């Protein structure tokens with residue numbers, strides 16, 4: 160991409176407002192974003208609306224608590240965009256479900272598997288919550304999603 164006003168100058172970026180290519184001399188940096196001189200001069204440099212929406216940690220946490228009702232772990236991780244991690248938790252959740260089923264047959268097993276499953280569910284819900292916060296922090300700092 161070339162600069163909009165210097166056709167033989169390589170652009171170092173594009174204006175956040177009008178998307179024109181801008182070279183070093185034509186760019187104005189305002190709070191980490193680049194703008195062309197026209198937009199900067201006319202004041203079109205309001206805080207750029209980030210097209211990437213944030214992840215709500217509370218929603219991630221709520222998704223993480225779904226397995227209390229259904230054997231579906233890892234939904235919180237999937238919501239945050241960590242699909243593989245979510246699938247790993249989903250798989251682990253099924254293992255716990257099987258263990259609980261076996262535990263039902265040998266009643267004594269329930270005393271071990273049920274508390275373990277509970278701990279696991281809380282852990283993966285909290286993990287989803289943390290990931291959502293991490294996602295937002297990274298997005299704030301870099302303007303890009305972390306994964």
Ligand SMILES: [Zn+2]
Pocket residue numbers: 174175176177178179194195196197198199
């Ligand atoms: Zn511009």
Ligand SMILES: [Zn+2]
Pocket residue numbers: 162163164165168181182183184185
């Ligand atoms: Zn230029």
